[in-house]
Amino acid sequence: MKADVNPKPVARSGPVVANGDVLLAVSNVSLSFGGVKAIRDVSLDIRKGEIRAIIGPNGAGKTSMLNVINGFYHPQQGTISFKGRERRAMRPYIAASQGIARTFQNVALFKGMSTLDNIMTGRTLKMRKGIIQQALYWGLSQREEIQHRRVVEEIIDFLEIQHIRKTPVGKLPYGLQKRVELGRALATEPELLLLDEPMAGMNLEEKQDMSRFILTVRDAFNTTIALIEHDIGVVMDLSDRVVVLDYGRKIADGTPAEVQANQAVIDAYLGIPH
């Protein structure tokens, strides 16, 4: 054994960075659309610096939960507190300006715009110059644009998408579009990143790449990440804690190992005779 002589990575298991501070808490939230109850009295918290997975069978309310968190849906009951401030409901623009960014289950990019421009739109909230200065462009606006372009180029470098910098995203394969979408979310320099099925429809290699990016985003920028994912292998490897929803209810919450051993989770996934 030469283990001591050669470089070894630090073990990755367990909440490495999470220091226990709750960044976002959802308390007793219920959401219904007419008679359909999408979420029933669910509470969960996301701690600073952790990778938090939300899993569950189809229709369990995962995406609804993300939509509640970033203010797209307004729950009928319950509260959401982000960075210590409690609200009845989030608003999308407040969420974005306070540091919550997200990607969507069905990629929501500007198809006709290039990768570069799409990621640049992520900087919108950081632009400080007014419309008149922007229209004049030269001078302050130009300087500001150069600064933003630098940030965008760093993201392009980080996600290894230099070769598609100027390609309209509509022409890109799905896996790359997902990456561009992640890039746009990163461009807002979020504190909390919500990823809705970041690996759907990807092949093994693309999944590995995406996993690497997610881990690095957390490690390098200390970004907190909440993700919905169907690939259970990925979820168990990546996340620090997992919450399981089924028919809008929370049925389990804990470390990947705990959740895997939970009988209610096994029943929800495999089905039980009624």
Next chain:
Amino acid sequence: MGGHHLSASQAVGSSMSGSGSTPDTTPKLLVRNAREFADRPALRHKDFGIWQTLTWREFSDLVMTFAIGLRKMGFMRGDTAAIIGDNRPKLYAAFAAVQSLGGIAVPIYQDSVADEMAYVLAHAEVRFAIVQDQEQVDKLIAVSEQLPKLERVIYEEERGLTAYDHTRLHALDTVLGLGRKELSVNPGAAGWWLDEIAQGKGSDVSVMLYTSGTTGRPKGVMLTHDNIVISARNGNAFDRFTPDDTLIAYLPMAWVGDHIFSYGQTLAGALCLACPEGPETVTEDRREIAPTYFFAPPRVFENMLTRIRVRMEDAGRVKKAMFDYFLKVADRCGEKILDGKPVSLKDRLLYRIGDVFVYGPLRNQIGLSRLRVGYTAGEAIGPELFRFYRALGINLKQLYGQTEASVYITLQPDGEVFADTVGKPGPDVEIKISDAGEVLYRSPGVFLKYFKNDEATNETKTPDGWVRTGDAGFLDSHGHLKIIDRAKDVGRLNNGALFSPKYLENRIKFYPEVREAVAFGHGRDYVTMFINIDLVSVGSWAERNNVSYASYQELAAHPRVYDIVAKRLDEINRSLAEEPQMAASQIQRFLILFKELDADDGEMTRTQKVRRSFIAERYAPLVKALYDGSGKASMSAEVTFEDGRKGTLSGEVRILDLKTYPAPAGVMREAAE
């Protein structure tokens, strides 16, 4: 066999070595460039979307800082350091830094899997590994237990690595920081570094390049500074490269070609080397840089042409008509104009117009608008493909080289370019052909030996310095070398004439209708051939000509398909008749196989090479029929379907006779001797 001796130190070499003796190691070349070409660009690199330039002085400073940092970490004279990653300025600096301390650089293919890497790292007794990124670090960690001698791993890109244990792992910036600190506290550090370089000798080993042999483990080819420096200087002199020339580095650094072109020749001639942003951006980056010197294996040129064709399909009608018309003009006179041969005034004018509207924009699209010299090598290039580029005014040439020769064995001089030869012996290179037809060479680039493998060294290199190439070939009437096959695959016809199956097969495979071919003739009276048609190409011909068919087998047996193939083979026979060594190899009979040769049936290797002996055995009745004069033969063969099921295909095939042409007088006898 006469070797060509050209003086090596023309052009760049002599004009630059004014002060003191000629540099005999790569670090000495670097020091000279930093002195004489201080503010000229040495390296360009696209970073965050913008091209950045390093001058020779800056590059030299980078190397010095890096080297001093390495010494601070314990790197000593004679140590080996692995270098793994894409073509990046800091990794090229790593070569120079290691060599300036009297170390040996061992570049490794960046796409090798961990186990292959482990073999090379252990065999080369590597103490330091300088790598690009997390991907490479992860591979090294995976095999670290097999590498007790590996002490330190230095990485360039930090991404993803911050959480790793850094006891033996270091960021390249940390190493540079050590160097910078030493330079600031120790005023003698820079002088010390120059002294280290001065201690280096031309006979020192500078680099070990592992060649992936077709069989067995890779061998470490040890090349000295003399090998690299003299070969690079000769290469520069041959094509008259000057510090105004630019090339783009995109082929693996572990490959001898990149080491000589991008590293050796850049240093020897103070050329400018451009490093692309990443492997996927090469095409666009090449367009922006527009290199004057470019090397690519045939497949790269093939891909470029395919892309042009596909894009022309989408072009408007006017553009398409212009493209087609002017390509015809170029095909008629482009090559002659390039070679400075007489062309009619009308064609000359048309070519000028075509240059403005078609050729120029095309060259610009593929990033070769400023190209002065382009080389292709590695495998045979299709004559059509080769001519296409030359007709556009691109000075594409062929060369023949090996790792053991520090690349250069033969090259095509300007104006003496033929699609089917690999050129004349390079400066200072001698060539001879053994009795068995094998090509041997002797040159200043000849490697020292294989590392820790005397047996292989003795098999390859004679005591008086000749190296066996393992390739069979001959010198044609212009003094150009023609490579025909691997030496071990070359056989003899019963009349004693040389028989090279691959040479013949490649000739027919250049026609789009033919996908595979298998030639027979060793130990026979004459040459015969199996043909596999290309379903896509022949299928589309059939569609256009209202030939209906229900299966591959039916199409393959169609009389008109036979006619097409017979016509192609006839063209080949005609040209074979004019080659003294090959006239006896004219194909006398052939048949078209009723099934496609397939790796699943063991007829091809997984890399799509035909397995001739296996095929000869499997289709023995057909081979027999080719030599007993019968007009047809039938047999059945077992086939494996994609899903693993097996079935039998049986069929009757026709055998056609072909016309042969008389060789020029005296040729047959000469060849048979």
